Amino acid sequence: MVWRTGLSARSLGYLVALIGFVVDQAFKLWMLFGFQIDAVMRFEGPVRITPFFDLVLVWNRGISYGLFQQDDDLGRYMLIGLAGIAAIALGIWIWKSHDKLTTLALGLIMGGALGNGLDRILHGAVVDLFHFHVGSFSWYIFNLADVWIVVGAALLVLESLFGGRKAGKLKKAPDSSRKDAANE
Template sequence: MGLVVAVFTVILDQWTKQMAVTSLSFLEPIEVTGWFDWMLTYNTGAAFSFLAEAGGWQRWFLAGVALIVSVLIAVWLFRLAPADRGLVIPLGLILGGGLGNLIDRVWLGHVVDFISLHYDRWYWPAFNLADSAITVGAAWWLLSAFFGSTSPTEKASVS
């Protein structure tokens, strides 16, 4: 199930990025609401454009890190103990998001971002569906670590 979540995440991520590249003009926002725009940007760095101006070496470094982390998560998914099955979806989201951005980094040399959130003049760094999947998966994983049971079916089977 975790690999299904990962594959679905990669497909949806790549499809939305392709839609953004073909439908949006670079750095020209299209307002959706007063705080949400579609805006095509390219990120050669990591989260929050960390290392974006590093001169090019970061492309393969970040791709290598993403590949190693993806392999480790995939192995973890295959080796999950029955008691940890509630981690399947969050790990699948993290894996799919990481692979979605890895594909961009390897094939394009940058990650395609197109979701822009802001309030007045304060802008959150642009992001994409892969980033969202990683964030949701990581938050789900952390919440499950702090609060125990990770899925409604797991709670039902314990009762």
């Protein structure tokens, strides 16, 4: 299990960020240039994987759920800057944290932010590929970087609710002053 590795919490966070970033970018590059999802979409439409899941290609010029669409370079550069600031802040948080669950979660979020940020630099938009749908219900279209961000955020929420290792630190240590008083 991850927790028993010789990695420090800090190293775990940065390693997870790097792996998440590389996997996200490798998959996107394969979909764009290996599988050629753009050509497939033009000639055949979405690639049906299951009755409720398709591979598609959407260029997201906004943020989550397609909000704040940016059609000009200023908006694009602002979103790139925001991703960069978020990655730096997450990197500092990882550096300061000693809890492996926290750094794992932060590493996932950081890897996702870097992946989507690089998309904006290289392509002018985020490459979104996954589409879940059931009947007339359609979930938003997303990518692996988005998955890393959501899982990382969920882990942070769970840790804050259930305490992780911190819960053990809240237990009161035996009061040594009683022993001292009894021995006098």
